[in-house]
Amino acid sequence: MSFSSMYVGATGVVAHNASMQVVANNLANVSTTGYKRADVQFGTLMSQQLGTSGSQNQSGSYAMSQIGKGVGVSEIRTIFKPGALENTDTSTDLAISGQGFFGVRNVNGATAGASNYTRAGAFRFNNEAYLVNAHDYRLQGYAIDRETGEVAAGVSDIQLPYEDVIVDGEPARLVRSEPLATSSVEMVTNLNHSAADLFTDSNNPMFSMLQAYNTTQSNASTPFGGDLPEYSSSITVYDEEGGGHEMTVYFDPVSANNLSNAVPGYSYWEYLVAMPSESDGSSAYGTSSAGLAGVGVLTFNDQGILVGQAAYSLDPTVASGGTSLGAWTPSTFSEDGLPQVTYTFGSNGGAVGQSRTISYDFGINSDNSTWLSGAGSPASVGTDVGNLAQMGEMNRDARVSTSYDSPSSTMYHIQNGYSWGYLRNVSVDDEGFLTGHFSNNQSEALYQVAMYRFNSPWGLDRSGxxxxTATQDSGAAMAGVAKDGGRGTISGNTLEGSNVDMAQEFANMILTQRGFQANTKVISTSDSMLNTLISVKR
Known part of the structure; x- marks a missing residue:
């Protein structure tokens, strides 16, 4: 019997030693990112059947007497309770709030797709622009097509779309944002109602700036020589190769004394749209009309609100120069019902790409993209306001140009083009989209981080x-994305800490120690009993 009790005590020592090892491992990983603590489940071993007194229990069967043969470790469970989230200074530090896992691939012998799964989200870009953890395992995600914005169907290694280029004679690796040529400009101004008419022409008062335009004047800082219109506003627009060009809109009032059929109380402003003469890539380069893009007239009511716009663009079939009134026709409209100009950007006389169509918006548009009336060209307008082209189904925006009795100013302007951009930083949102932020103020989604879940995460095997790693007990990994199927959300600039509770582990340590001591006492006491039995025989 003493041998049996010694054996039982030994099983207790072994089991509690295993429990202490689990506690030690938990405490050793108290600061490990994404670590999931484990706990030990004990279970009794087989029991020995002893003799019976013959008594019966309530069911009528004989009560059996059994004696236990000790204890063993039934299971060491992983506890997947979330750990505390800790903020960091690195945007690619990722944490999961939910039941999902990151998928990483060991490139040494592993096939495509995730080979391991983890909650530890400390990732960095390596020299080959792959997003990896400290062991160079590559994070998995869904690539996003940079042209269409569509998310790929399958997962792949997350890698920045870099280009190898030569900078200052040295090879460099850059991630670039493609340029976008300007196709629309919005400019909202206030034009001083009390301003004087600085450019006049008795025959064509509404196009006097066009008549005065001349870029070949020597020592002239503007296309109008030493004179300037009442107001001008400039904005940088871009060609298809990312080159910037300063587009300027010149405004000058038209004296009502020089007009016929003018509405009492209304005011009229002529405007001219021009680029720098050196940016002209058409045959007008080097001529007096280089840089001309559009002309027109704005009409304001007696409250200073914009109520009409006539817009004209160059007729490419007219051979005469751009300063000729007969070379202009009513502008075409964009899809949004805005007048537009067609312009060929250039550099040193050579065209940059194809001719570009740029719409411009002062606050009104035509809902049906038509001109109701007006002369075919400015040459037929003369002094008669009624001959100006008039928009059909005019619509006024919330932001609209005005002509109040206050200094002329630009209240708002914007255009939709941009130049080349270079990657500055990245961010990851709660849906796992890895977004690149570029020097041209553009942002572009590059990947969506993949997330995985399992039918039974408790069946996963710790692989270090x-x-x-997935096992038959856990079931196969099911790939998806954040906010789908209970996988949870992702936090950038954040890491999930270990879920080890030190107070609980110290309590477990004390209980384990006492259990271990008690079982060693069983062994020593059984040994003493055995020695007593042997001495009796002697």
Whole structure:
């Protein structure tokens, strides 16, 4: 009997030693990112059947007497309770709030797709622009087509779309944002109602700036020589190769004394749209009309609100110069019902790409993209306001140009083009989209981080380095994305800490120690009993 009790005590020592090892491992990983603590489940071993007194229990069967043969470790469970989230200074530090896992691939012998799964989200870009953890395992995600914005169907290694280029004679690796040529400009101004008419022409008062335009004047800082219109506003627009060009809109009032059929109380402003003469890539380069893009007239009511716009663009079939009134026709309209100009950007006389169509918006548009009336060209307008082209089904925006009795100013302007951009930083949102932020103020989604879940995460096998591998008990990994199927959300600039509770582990340590001591006492006491029995025989 003493041998049996010694054996039982030994099983207790072995089991509690295993429990202490689990506690020690938990405490050793108290600061490990994404670590999931484990706990030990004990279970009794087989029991020995002893003799019976013959008594019966309530069911009529004989009560059996059994004696236990000790204890063993039934299971060491992983506890997947979330750890505390800790903020960091690195945007690619990722944490999961939910039941999902990151998928990482060991490139040494592993096929495509995730080979390991983890909650530890400390990732960095390596020299080859792959997003990896400390062991160079590559994070998995869904690539996003940079042209269409569509998300790929399958997962792949997350890698920045870099280009190898030569900068100052040295090879460099850059991630660039493609340029976008300007196709629309919005400019909202206030034009001083009390301003004087600075450019006049008795025969064509509404196009006097066009008549005065001349870029070949020597020592002239503007296309109008030493004179300037009442007001001008400039904005940088871009060609298809990312080159910037300063587009300027010149405004000058038209004296009502020089007009016929003018509405009492209304005011009229002529405007002219021009680029720098050196940016002209058409045959007008080097001529007096280089840089001309559009002309027109704005009409304001007696409250200073914009109520009409006539817009004209160059007729490419007219051979005469751009300063000729007969070379202009009513502008075409964009899809939004805005007048537009067609312009060929250039550099040193050579065209940059194809001719570009740019719409411009002062606050009104035509809902049906038509001109109701007006002369075919400015040459037929003369002094008669009624001959100006008039928009059909005019619509006024919330932001609209005005002509109040206050200094002329630009209240708002914007255009939709941009130049080349270079990657400055990245961010990851709660849906796992990895977005690149570029020097041209553009942002572009590059990948969506993949997330995985399992039918039974408790069946996962620890493979080291805070990674898990799938087993038959866990079921196959099911790939998806954040906010789908209970996988949870992702936080950038954040890491999930270990879920080890030190107070609980110290309590477990004390209980384990006492259990271990008690079982060693069983062994020593059984040994003493055995020695007593042997001495009796002697």
């Amino acid at each position: 380095s805070t990674n898990f």
